[in-house]
Amino acid sequence: xxxxxxxxxxxxxxxxxxxxxxxxxxxxxxxxxxxxxxxxxxxxxxxxxxxxxxxxxxxxxxxxxxxxxxxxxxxxxxxxxxxxxxxxxxxxxxxxxxxxxxxxxxxxxxxxxxxxxxxxxxxxxxxxxxxxxxxxxxxxxxxxxxxxxxxxxxxxxxxxxxxxxxxxxxxxxxxxxxxxxxxxxxxxxxxxxxxxxxxxxxxxxxxxxxxxxxxxxxxxxxxxxxxxxxxxxxxxx
Amino acid sequence: xxxxxxxxxxxxxxxxxxxxxxxxxxxxxxxxxxxxxxxxxxxxxxxxxxxxxxxxxxxxxxxxxxxxxxxxxxxxxxxxxxxxxxxxxxxxxxxxxxxxxxxxxxxxxxxxxxxxxxxxxxxxxxxxxxxxxxxxxxxxxxxxxxxxxxxxxxxxxxxxxxxxxxxxxxxxxxxxxxxxxxxxxxxxxxxxxxxxxxxxxxxxxxxxxxxxxxxxxxxxxxxxxxxxxxxxxxxxxxxxxxxxxxxxxxxxxxxxxxxxxxxxxxxxxxxxxxxxxxxxxxxxxxxxxxxxxxxxxxxxxxxxxxxxxxxxxxxxxxxxxxxxxxxxxxxxx
Numbered sequence: 207x208x209x210x211x212x213x214x215x216x217x218x219x220x221x222x223x224x225x226x227x228x229x230x231x232x233x234x235x236x237x238x239x240x241x242x243x244x245x246x247x248x249x250x251x252x253x254x255x256x257x258x259x260x261x262x263x264x265x266x267x268x269x270x271x272x273x274x275x276x277x278x279x280x281x282x283x284x285x286x287x288x289x290x291x292x293x294x295x296x297x298x299x300x301x302x303x304x305x306x307x308x309x310x311x312x313x314x315x316x317x318x319x320x321x322x323x324x325x326x327x328x329x330x331x332x333x334x335x336x337x338x339x340x341x342x343x344x345x346x347x348x349x350x351x352x353x354x355x356x357x358x359x360x361x362x363x364x365x366x367x368x369x370x371x372x373x374x375x376x377x378x379x380x381x382x383x384x385x386x387x388x389x390x391x392x393x394x395x396x397x398x399x400x401x402x403x404x405x406x407x408x409x410x411x412x413x414x415x416x417x418x419x420x421x422x423x424x425x426x427x428x429x430x431x432x433x434x435x436x437x438x439x440x441x442x443x
Numbered sequence: 444x445x446x447x448x449x450x451x452x453x454x455x456x457x458x459x460x461x462x463x464x465x466x467x468x469x470x471x472x473x474x475x476x477x478x479x480x481x482x483x484x485x486x487x488x489x490x491x492x493x494x495x496x497x498x499x500x501x502x503x504x505x506x507x508x509x510x511x512x513x514x515x516x517x518x519x520x521x522x523x524x525x526x527x528x529x530x531x532x533x534x535x536x537x538x539x540x541x542x543x544x545x546x547x548x549x550x551x552x553x554x555x556x557x558x559x560x561x562x563x564x565x566x567x568x569x570x571x572x573x574x575x576x577x578x579x580x581x582x583x584x585x586x587x588x589x590x591x592x593x594x595x596x597x598x599x600x601x602x603x604x605x606x607x608x609x610x611x612x613x614x615x616x617x618x619x620x621x622x623x624x625x626x627x628x629x630x631x632x633x634x635x636x637x638x639x640x641x642x643x644x645x646x647x648x649x650x651x652x653x654x655x656x657x658x659x660x661x662x663x664x665x666x667x668x669x670x671x672x673x674x675x676x677x678x679x680x681x682x683x684x685x686x687x688x689x690x691x692x693x694x695x696x697x698x699x700x701x702x703x704x705x706x707x708x709x710x711x712x713x714x715x716x717x718x719x720x721x722x723x724x725x726x727x728x729x730x731x732x733x734x735x736x737x738x739x740x741x742x743x744x745x746x747x748x749x750x751x752x753x754x755x756x757x758x759x760x761x762x763x764x765x766x767x768x769x770x771x772x773x774x775x776x
Contacts, residue, residue: 226462226469245462249454257450 229391234369240362240395247351247358248402254344255409262416265296265341269423272297296337296420297427303333304431323436330428337424341417345410352407359399366392680753680761685768687750692743694770695735704730706740709765714758716749725765740768 230241275285276297286305294302307329311322370388377384694704710722722744724737753761 226465245458249451249458252454252457253448253450255450256453257448260449 226394229387229394232387233391233394234365237362237366237391237395240358240365241398244355244358244362244395244398244402247355248398248405251348251351251402251406251409254347255405258345258409258413261341262413262420265420268295269297269420269427272301273427276301295340296424299337300330300333300424300428301431303329304428304435308435319439319442322439323432326435327432330432334421334424334428338417338421341420345413345417348406348410348413352403352410355399355403355406356396357399359396359403362395362399363392366395676754676757677760680757681766683752684750684761684764685766687747688740688743688766688768691746692768693739695732695739704728704733704736704770706733706737706768706770707765708740708744708768709763710744711763712748712750712753712761714755716751716753718745718748736770743768 230238233241282305286302286309289298289302290306304326307326308322311319311325366388370385370392373388374380374384705726705728706724707726708722709725711719713719722741724741727733730736
């Protein structure tokens with residue numbers, strides 16, 4: 207805030223707009239910039255949070271459904287045929303990738319059976335990595351906002367307090383009416399920073415543990431499936 | 444991944460709702476209607492100012508005339524006329540006679556004013572206290588009834604006779620007879636009785652003393668303060684005193700480090716500028732010539748008394764003087 211503006215608001219303290227919108231309008235443009243940035247960060251964080259919550263819930267549901275079908279005694283060939291033609295996620299994707307490698311090896315007349323086990327493991331690993339990556343994307347945004355948000359808000363606060371002290375110096379008046387608007391608007395920036403950062407940190411932790419859980423579940427499934435396939439290979443060989 | 448990303452939509456909607464709610468609910472700041480704190484008037488006083496207060500106190504019911512604070516009753520009333528003998532009232536008892544008193548007429552003045560009541564000698568005391576003149580009038584009847592008309596001067600004169608001859612002149616016609624009578628017993632000077640005549644009273648404190656004790660000041664004066672000196676006036680006072688001492692101070696010539704021989708002398712003065720009591724050297728020094736310098740400084744103070752040209756109005760300020768004598772200044776000036 208310009209010193210003159212502060213002096214003006216001090217004089218006209220009675221009609222100074224102390225609502226949130228008023229605070230925003232009175233702020234120095236750098237503080238405004240910080241506030242806008244923090245609001246955008248908050249919007250983005252919540253978008254990610256909503257998306258991820260839905261994604262993880264969906265993934266969990268899909269895994270449950272797939273496991274039920276997989277262990278229902280249905281033929282693997284049939285299952286593969288039903289899944290191969292549509293885009294798959296998580297466990298289904300892992301299953302399809304392994305089955306594809308398996309089928310490819312046997313289409314060639316069963317000549318490449320010796321190292322098939324290793325190839326299948328590789329394919330499983332790669333697919334799991336890809337799936338985890340899909341689960342983890344944009345979690346870093348949450349982490350960044352969570353750690354940097356308070357600092358950004360603090361920057362806005364420091365800037366606002368700085369300019370309000372400048373206006374004290376300029377108006378040579380230390381009455382609270384001169385200082386208060388600047389302080390209030392500066393603290394508003396910190397409030398926004400905390401508002402953005404707190405949910406980001408909480409949900410980042412929640413999502414990180416969720417990803418780890420689902421990754422472990424995928425790994426477990428992949429190991430089991432790999433064991434089944436290698437038994438089949440040994441029987442045929 | 445499904446192409447629809449509802450997250451952003453939901454988030455923007457939620458933020459809009461929350462911010463709108465914030466704008467409405469925080470609306471305008473509610474002014475804090477706390478009652479204003481009552482202001483307490485506080486006045487800061489220095490010790491000096493506090494001691495000089497003669498201002499009235501709110502609780503005082505006494506509407507007498509303003510007085511300064513007095514902590515102790517003065518044992519003997521001061522004679523309104525500043526005569527040399529009266530000066531001994533504040534004297535601290537010391538057996539060594541100060542050199543100055545040597546030339547003063549010792550035996551005569553002393554007994555009369557101070558120990559008037561105690562002493563058997565003078566029948567004079569009765570007529571003496573001027574105010575009591577009327578009351579005591581019957582007694583000195585043999586003498587002319589006039590002492591009243593003759594006023595105070597004649598009565599106290601006898602003892603002080605040597606000094607104020609004019610007063611005697613005024614009162615001349617009648618009191619002459621009165622004079623003779625008191626004179627006779629006093630004229631005889633008994634050298635053996637000197638010790639009895641010496642002032643043996645305890646040293647008077649440097650507290651404020653006055654006619655009666657008044658711990659609280661009542662009613663007060665217009666200014667609310669006793670007269671006080673500005674820094675300039677104080678410096679003028681100090682330089683006036685030291686200028687009078689300077690010509691009388693003979694510093695031991697050739698003293699090593701003469702410039703270090705600062706001597707701080709303290710002495711009390713009477714209102715007429717004469718010394719009251721003995722001057723003292725307050726400081727000390729390792730310089731071997733210091734005692735010589737100190738003695739000479741004391742001598743200088745004795746020689747310079749009575750001090751001239753000290754403003755009577757600010758007697759309180761120079762009643763007790765402590766002054767630093769600097770040989771280098773003396774030598775230079």
